[in-house]
Amino acid sequence: MAGPYHYTLGDRRYRFECLAELMAKATPARSGDRLAGVAAETAEERVVAQMALSELSLTTFLDDPLIPYERDEITRLIIDTHDAHAFAPIRHLTVGDFRNWLLSDLATPERLAQVRAGITPEMAAAVSKIMRNQDLILVAKKCRVVTAFRDTIGLEGRLSTRLQPNHPTDDATGIAASILDGLMYGNGDAVIGINPATDNVAQSVRLMTLMDEVIQKYQIPTQSCVLTHVTNTLEAIEQGAPVDLVFQSIGGTQATNESFGFDLATLAEARDAALSLKRGTVGDNVMYFETGQGSSLSANANHGLDQQTCEARAYAVARHFKPLLVNTVVGFIGPEYLFNGKEIIRAGLEDHFCGKLLGVPMGCDICYTNHADADQNDMDNLLTLLGTAGCNFIMGIPGSDDIMLNYQTTSFHDALYLRRALDLAPAPEFAQWLEAMAIFDDVRHYRPSSALPKAFSKTLAQLPEGGA
Amino acid sequence: MADQSSPDNRSSFDSHSSTDSQSSTNSQPSTDSQASTENHPPADDHPSNIVTDNPWQQLRQFTDARIGLGRAGISLPTEHLLEFQLAHARAQDAVHLPLDIETLCDDLGELALDAPIARLHSQATDRLTYLQRPDWGRRLDDDARERLTQSGGSARSSVDLAIAVVDGLSSFAIQQNAVAFLKTLLPKLAEGETPWSLAPLSVVEQGRVAIGDEIGECLNARAVLVLIGERPGLSSPDSLGLYFTWAPEVGLTDARRNCISNVRPAGLSFEDASRRLMALLKEAREKELSGVKLKDRSEDDVIEQGGARNFLTS
Numbered sequence: 001m002a003g004p005y006h007y008t009l010g011d012r013r014y015r016f017e018c019l020a021e022l023m024a025k026a027t028p029a030r031s032g033d034r035l036a037g038v039a040a041e042t043a044e045e046r047v048v049a050q051m052a053l054s055e056l057s058l059t060t061f062l063d064d065p066l067i068p069y070e071r072d073e074i075t076r077l078i079i080d081t082h083d084a085h086a087f088a089p090i091r092h093l094t095v096g097d098f099r100n101w102l103l104s105d106l107a108t109p110e111r112l113a114q115v116r117a118g119i120t121p122e123m124a125a126a127v128s129k130i131m132r133n134q135d136l137i138l139v140a141k142k143c144r145v146v147t148a149f150r151d152t153i154g155l156e157g158r159l160s161t162r163l164q165p166n167h168p169t170d171d172a173t174g175i176a177a178s179i180l181d182g183l184m185y186g187n188g189d190a191v192i193g194i195n196p197a198t199d200n201v202a203q204s205v206r207l208m209t210l211m212d213e214v215i216q217k218y219q220i221p222t223q224s225c226v227l228t229h230v231t232n233t234l235e236a237i238e239q240g241a242p243v244d245l246v247f248q249s250i251g252g253t254q255a256t257n258e259s260f261g262f263d264l265a266t267l268a269e270a271r272d273a274a275l276s277l278k279r280g281t282v283g284d285n286v287m288y289f290e291t292g293q294g295s296s297l298s299a300n301a302n303h304g305l306d307q308q309t310c311e312a313r314a315y316a317v318a319r320h321f322k323p324l325l326v327n328t329v330v331g332f333i334g335p336e337y338l339f340n341g342k343e344i345i346r347a348g349l350e351d352h353f354c355g356k357l358l359g360v361p362m363g364c365d366i367c368y369t370n371h372a373d374a375d376q377n378d379m380d381n382l383l384t385l386l387g388t389a390g391c392n393f394i395m396g397i398p399g400s401d402d403i404m405l406n407y408q409t410t411s412f413h414d415a416l417y418l419r420r421a422l423d424l425a426p427a428p429e430f431a432q433w434l435e436a437m438a439i440f441d442d443v444r445h446y447r448p449s450s451a452l453p454k455a456f457s458k459t460l461a462q463l464p465e466g467g468a
Numbered sequence: 469m470a471d472q473s474s475p476d477n478r479s480s481f482d483s484h485s486s487t488d489s490q491s492s493t494n495s496q497p498s499t500d501s502q503a504s505t506e507n508h509p510p511a512d513d514h515p516s517n518i519v520t521d522n523p524w525q526q527l528r529q530f531t532d533a534r535i536g537l538g539r540a541g542i543s544l545p546t547e548h549l550l551e552f553q554l555a556h557a558r559a560q561d562a563v564h565l566p567l568d569i570e571t572l573c574d575d576l577g578e579l580a581l582d583a584p585i586a587r588l589h590s591q592a593t594d595r596l597t598y599l600q601r602p603d604w605g606r607r608l609d610d611d612a613r614e615r616l617t618q619s620g621g622s623a624r625s626s627v628d629l630a631i632a633v634v635d636g637l638s639s640f641a642i643q644q645n646a647v648a649f650l651k652t653l654l655p656k657l658a659e660g661e662t663p664w665s666l667a668p669l670s671v672v673e674q675g676r677v678a679i680g681d682e683i684g685e686c687l688n689a690r691a692v693l694v695l696i697g698e699r700p701g702l703s704s705p706d707s708l709g710l711y712f713t714w715a716p717e718v719g720l721t722d723a724r725r726n727c728i729s730n731v732r733p734a735g736l737s738f739e740d741a742s743r744r745l746m747a748l749l750k751e752a753r754e755k756e757l758s759g760v761k762l763k764d765r766s767e768d769d770v771i772e773q774g775g776a777r778n779f780l781t782s
Contacts, residue, residue: 206776401703413543
C-alpha cells in the first residue's frame with residue numbers, strides 16, 4: 001500500500017498512515033466510526049484530512065486499493081470492471097476538482113451517465129466526504145437511474161414506494177389487510193416486499209404465492225419480493241415458486257458478505273435463475289438489494305475502513321447485478337452506528353448520492369429505532385431532502401409502525417405528503433392503474449377516492465367470520 | 469365560550485367515524501340544532517367532514533398494524549398522530565428510564581432464593597455511553613468481576629445454570645416481567661429427575677446479552693441464561709428476551725446462543741416461553757452445546773397456520 005499521506009497546515013505537519021485512515025478521518029462525525037476507532041480525534045483533524053483528501057488525484061484510488069486485491073473479491077470486482085475509457089474525461093482531476101466538476105454545468109445528466117463506469121466507489125465516497133448536504137442533493141438530482149420490471153422506476157419527477165406489509169406471525173389475513181391499506185393510498189409501485197417473520201423456504205414460497213395471487217387478480221403493474229436469504233430464493237425458484245425479484249442484504253467487503261452467507265457467484269447464479277423465469281413485462285431488472293452503513297463493522301469485517309466507504313463499496317456489488325431496487329436502510333442499525341437524527345440524515349444523503357453517482361437505482365428506508373435519538377420530525381426532514389434529490393423510492397408502511405421489525409419508517413401518508421409537496425408522481429404504469437381502478441379520484445393532484453373502489457368492495461364483502 | 473370546535477364535540481365526532489361515514493362527503497350535519505346559528509362554521513367544515521375515514525376500518529380486527537387511519541387531506545388525522553407520539557414517548561422512556569434496582573431486588577426477594585442477589589454493572593457507565601459502546605455493555609466492570617470471581621471461586625464445584633437479569637434496552641421490560649417470568653420458570657428448573665442447580669442470581673445494569681457469558685464464566689456455571697429488556701417497539705415497550713449459552717465464556721458470538729424473543733403478557737406468554745426454554749435446556753444438556761447447532765423445534769409449527777388464502781384473493 002502507498003502512503004503515508006501528509007498535509008501541512010501552518011507550522012504543523014499532519015500525517016495519515018494510509019488511505020483508509022485518511023478517508024476515515026475525513027468523514028463527517030458519526031458514532032460508528034468512533035466505535036471502530038477510526039474517526040478523527042479532533043474537529044480540526046477532520047477538516048485537515050478533508051483538505052488532504054481534496055488534493056489527491058482520482059487515480060490514487062485505482063493505484064492504492066483500500067483492501068488488497070488478493071484478499072477481497074469486491075476489490076477485484078471494482079478494479080476488473082473499471083472502465084478506463086469512461087474514466088478518461090475525469091482522470092486528470094483531484095478529489096477537490098471532482099467536486100467542482102460534479103457541481104458545474106459541465107456535468108450534465110448525459111455526461112454523468114457517460115463517466116459512471118469510470119467512477120469507483122472509493123472515488124464517490126471520497127468526494128462525498130468533502131460535500132455539504134446541499135451538494136449531495138444537487139448532484140444526485142442530476143444522476144437519473146431508470147430500471148424496470150412490470151413498471152418503470154426512477155424517471156424524472158417520479159417517486160415510487162415499496163409496500164411493506166410485514167406481520168409478526170406472517171398471518172395471511174393480516175398481511176392482506178396491510179396490502180389493501182397501502183394500495184388504497186397509492187402505495188406499492190416499487191415492489192410489494194415482505195420481511196418474513198419465519199425465515200425459511202416453505203414460508204417464503206407461501207408469501208410469494210400470496211403476493212403473486214394479489215398482483216395477478218388485480219393486474220397490478222408491480223412486482224413482489226420476499227426478503228429472505230438468496231439461497232432460500234434459489235430453492236424457491238427450483239420448486240417453481242412465483243419469484244419476481246431476488247433479495248439479498250449486501251455489504252462492501254468480501255468478509256461482510258461471507259458473514260451474510262453468500263459470495264458474488266451466489267448472486268450471479270440467483271440472477272440467472274430469476275431471469276430464466278421471464279416474469280418482467282417492461283424490463284428485466286430482477287434483483288433487490290439492501291445495504292446500510294455499519295454492517296461491515298457489525299460483522300467485524302471493515303478492514304479499518306470507515307463505514308461510509310464500506311457502504312459505497314457495496315454499491316459496486318449492486319451495480320454489477322443490474323438491480324431493480326437498491327435500498328439503504330439508513331437508521332435501522334441503531335445509535336452505535338448513527339447516533340441521532342443529524343447523523344442519520346447525513347448518511348441517507350451520502351448513500352443516495354454515492355449510489356446514484358455510481359449508477360445504482362437508489363432508494364432509502366428512511367427510518368429509526370426507538371433507542372436512537374431521532375423522531376418523526378427527523379424523518380420528515382430526510383424524506384423531504386431525498387425527495388428533492390430525486391430518490392427513486394421509499395418505504396410505505398401503515399402508520400410508520402413496522403409491527404414485525406419493531407422500527408419506524410415512512411408511512412403511506414408520508415409518500416402522499418411528498419407527492420403533494422414536490423409534485424412527484426408514481427411510476428407511469430402504476431399511475432394509470434390507480435386511475436383505472438378508481439383508487440385515486442385525481443392522480444394529477446394525488447387525491448385518493450373517498451369511497452372504496454368496486455373491485456375491492458366486493459372483496460371486503462367476503463371477509464371471514466366476524467368481519468362484516 | 470364553547471363552540472363547535474371545542475373538545476366537547478369529540479364524542480359526536482367519534483360516533484361519526486363509523487365505517488360508512490365517508491359516504492357523507494356531500495356534508496350534512498343537519499340534525500345539529502346549532503347549524504343555523506351565526507358562529508357555527510360552514511357545513512363543509514364540520515369535523516365529520518374534515519377527516520376522510522377509510523371504509524376498510526373493519527380490517528383492523530385482523531392486525532395490529534396501523535391501517536385504516538383515515539386522512540386529513542392526505543395527512544394523518546390528529547387523533548392518530550398523537551396516538552403515535554404517545555407510543556414513541558413510551559418506547560423512549562423504556563430505553564432511558566434507569567432500572568429501579570432497589571424495587572427489582574425487593575421483588576426478586578419474593579422468589580425465596582437461597583443465595584443473596586449479586587448486583588453488577590457493566591463497563592458502560594451511563595446510558596448515553598451504553599447506547600454508543602455496545603462493546604462496553606458486554607463486559608463487567610472491575611468491581612463486579614472481582615466480586616463475582618470471588619464468589620464463584622469459593623464455590624469451586626460448578627453449578628448447572630447461572631441466571632442473569634439484565635436491563636438491556638428496556639428497563640421497563642425487566643421491571644414489569646422479570647419476576648413474574650422467573651416465578652413460572654424456577655419451579656420447572658427444580659422439578660424432574662435431574663433438577664438444575666443454580667448459581668446466585670445476578671442483576672446487571674447497562675448490560676448487553678453477551679455479558680451473561682462473562683458472568684457464567686466467573687461463576688463456573690455450565691450454562692447461562694440471560695433475561696434482558698429487548699429494543700422496544702412502538703407497541704411493545706415491555707418485551708423480554710431470553711438468551712441461553714452452553715459453556716459460557718468471554719468472546720463467544722451469537723452463533724453460540726439460542727434466543728426466545730417477545731416474552732410479555734401480550735406476546736409469548738411466560739408459560740409458553742418457559743416450556744420452550746426447558747425443551748432447549750434439556751437438549752442442550754444432552755448434547756452439551758447451544759446455538760445454531762441446537763434447533764428450536766417448537767418454531768416448526770409456525771408454518772402450519774394457513775396457506776396463502778386471504779380475503780383479497782379468495
